[in-house]
Amino acid sequence: MxxxxxxxxxxxxxxxxxxxxxxxxxxxxxxxxxxxxxxxxxxxxxxxxxxxxxxxxxxxxxxxxxxxxxxxxxxxxxxxxxxxxxxxxxxxxxxxxxxxxxxxxxxxxxxxxxxxxxxxxxxxxxxxxxxxxxxxxxxxxxxxxxxxxxxxxxxxxxxxxxxxxxxxxxxxxxxxxxxxxxxxxxxxxxxxxxxxxxxxxxxxxxxxxxxxxxxxxxxxxxxxxxxxxxxxxxxxxxxxxxxxxxxxxxxxxxxxxxxxxxxxxxxxxxxxxxxxxxxxxxxxxxxxxxxxxxxxxxPDADDGSPTDESYADLLRRTGGEMTATGEALVDLLARAEPLLTFESPFLRASRAFVPMLVRMGAVDRARAASPESARPATVAERFSCEDLVHCFRLRYGGMLLRAVEAEAVAGTATAPLRRLVDETAVLYAAWQAEAAAADRAExxxxxxxxxxxxxxxxxxxxxxxxxxxxxxxxxxxxx
Structure with a gap:
């Protein structure tokens, strides 16, 4: 029926x-x-x-x-x-x-x-x-x-x-x-x-x-x-x-x-x-x-046509970019931790997600070694993998910036922490510019x-x- x-x-x-x-x-x-x-x-x-x-x-x-x-x-x-x-x-x-x-x-x-x-x-x-x-x-x-x-x-x-x-x-x-x-x-x-x-x-x-x-x-x-x-x-x-x-x-x-x-x-x-x-x-x-x-x-989200890049190469390339993103944030977080005086939700989230980006890149590189990955990547797959790097840079870089800025807003940030806030903001601005340059979305x-x-x-x-x-x-x- x-x-x-x-x-x-x-x-x-x-x-x-x-x-x-x-x-x-x-x-x-x-x-x-x-x-x-x-x-x-x-x-x-x-x-x-x-x-x-x-x-x-x-x-x-x-x-x-x-x-x-x-x-x-x-x-x-x-x-x-x-x-x-x-x-x-x-x-x-x-x-x-x-x-x-x-x-x-x-x-x-x-x-x-x-x-x-x-x-x-x-x-x-x-x-x-x-x-x-x-x-x-x-x-x-x-x-x-x-x-x-x-x-x-x-x-x-x-x-x-x-x-x-x-x-x-x-x-x-x-x-x-x-x-x-x-x-x-x-x-x-x-x-x-x-x-x-x-x-x-x-x-x-x-x-x-x-x-x-x-x-x-x-x-x-x-x-x-x-x-x-x-x-x-x-x-x-x-x-x-x-x-x-x-x-x-x-x-x-x-x-x-x-x-x-x-x-x-x-x-x-x-x-x-x-x-x-x-x-x-x-x-x-x-x-x-x-x-x-x-x-x-x-426009690329549902484009199933093949690209000139293999799926394995795509995973290796974007997985490497994800790992590099995570490593940059891991370094900033490690230098910030001794200078922070209180634990915010943004800091707890950063502790979880920042190292996760490094591991995500490793998983993608492991996937690239699979025989099933030896095929052309589609346009939709290329878009998904590339934009995920932009997405996670903007999301988790932004949250780490909120975590270190919270101390400055509260008035408890030391001079070294304030300099680290500025350094994080410069990196984040560069990532924002890269994402904007690649943006064809509506x-x-x-x-x-x-x-x-x-x-x-x-x-x-x-x-x-x-x-x-x-x-x-x-x-x-x-x-």
Whole structure:
């Protein structure tokens, strides 16, 4: 039985059909910037006030800095769908998606009936981290402005990656309060659908599914196409991931990641800590969905034509650049550490990510030795690998600069530390100039990004309404 047989009709469109989802995705209104955390809380508090009996809320966690975290429930359908924002606090497209989804569900009784679900929305599971990104929320189109004010928690401080792990020598149980609250909510709801609201940065659109769902491919491709957005068919975030369709991947598991790294001769214990929210939800047969969206689209993101460079040479070249980037930052961090007097989130994140860049380069060089790499690289792969170097220079160089600047702002920086701040700023400016010189990207309207993410949520919910109850093991999206 298809979606068309099971869902209701509104006007001439079948609710949940590809045409209907494309139409609904295209109806997201123009949006300007991203809401701050206080704005996000106000949006949902207003929805609850204005929709008594339809919307209810409850506290499900407390942030490490003491902020209450609430879940909002809408409707009373037979399935439970859980939508969670802020799992990575530098990825705020989901804030608007959560708001638009909630407002639409409140206003559209036909949609609620057709999808037959009780919706549970956590607008942000990491408000502490979200607030450290608010400096770029008002102007997200400028990549330099964005990266200079960027914050991503260290992996063991990310809600997405602090679920319990036990596989071979990988063991993790340092569960944060926010993660514990989400664990309890997942175990209570045993959701049919779990969507963690992520987004990428540059390139094209791609998706993760916790199990193969071929019926979703058409709509997952159609929605970004309706906005003129390319699929990202270049280098996947993690090479071991199964490709279900162009730009649609399996989420993989911690075991997959561990075994892959072990096969390359890399110590997995250095790279693997906690598991993901999707892998945790898989114990309940939950369908996990992630829509990864860029702020900037690039014409090379879906160009599968071959280049005159082998894939092996590409990996060696960009892997070497990544290692050199990491080594430069490792040196700056090592010289800064004795001069720093307090530990900021930026410093903790730098300690985790800076040496990671060195190891990432080593992994790529190990991959280059594989016989499978002796083929021409595609244009999309070349773009993905080259831009990842720019991305990580801007992200993690910017965070290290924030870490050392914090002392100067606080008035505790010594003269040697102030000189080191200046040295870091000069290197970072050079990296910004290199990234800008290579930039042929176009800023994507936020409403289009929200439309794609919203469309993916509706497509998965409509698929479940059509009768798919299959369950399968799932796992994490890459860090």
């Amino acid at each position: 298809t979606i068309h047989d099971r869902v209701t009709r509104t006007s001439s469109a079948v609710v949940g059909s590809t045409d209907d989802i494309v139409r609904r995705a295209g109806a997201v209104p123009p949006l300007d910037g991203f809401p701050t955390l206080d704005d996000l809380w106000r949006h949902f508090a207003r929805l609850e006030r204005e929709n008594p009996g339809l919307v209810s809320s409850r506290r499900v966690a407390t942030s490490r800095l003491g902020e209450p975290i609430h879940a909002y429930s809408i409707g009373s359908g037979s399935r439970d769908h859980l939508i969670v924002g802020g799992v990575h606090p530098n990825e705020p497209i989901g804030s608007w998606t959560a708001i638009h989804l909630a407002e639409t569900l409140c206003a559209d009784g036909d949609l609620r009936t057709a999808l037959d679900a009780t919706w549970h929305i956590v607008p942000s599971i990491d408000p502490d981290g979200g607030r450290l990104n608010e400096g770029w929320f008002a102007d997200p189109g400028d990549r330099g402005h964005y990266a200079r004010r960027f914050y991503r928690p260290a992996p063991d401080e990310q809600v997405e990656w602090t679920f319990p792990t036990s596989y071979k020598d990988a063991y993790f149980d340092r569960v944060m309060p926010e993660t514990l609250g989400l664990m309890r909510l997942i175990d209570e709801l045993r959701p049919d659908l779990y969507v963690s609201l992520h987004n990428g940065e540059m390139g094209g659109v791609y998706y993760y599914l916790s199990r193969p769902v071929p019926e979703l491919t058409e709509v997952l491709h159609a929605v970004p196409a309706s906005f003129g957005l390319p699929l990202d068919t270049g280098e996947p975030e993690s090479p071991f991931l199964e490709r279900y369709a162009p730009a649609v991947f399996g989420t993989g598991t911690i075991a997959d990641a561990y075994d892959y790294l072990e096969s390359l001769g890399v110590d997995p214990a250095l790279e693997i800590a906690g598991s993901s929210s999707s892998e945790y939800a898989s114990r309940h047969g939950t369908l996990g969905v992630v829509a990864e969206l860029p702020y900037w689209k690039h 800023v994507i309207p936020i409403s289009s990004l929200v439309g794609v993410q919203y469309g993916a949520v509706l497509a998965a919910a409509a698929h479940l309404a059509a009768g798919d109850t299959a369950g399968n093991a799932t796992g994490p999206a890459p860090r």
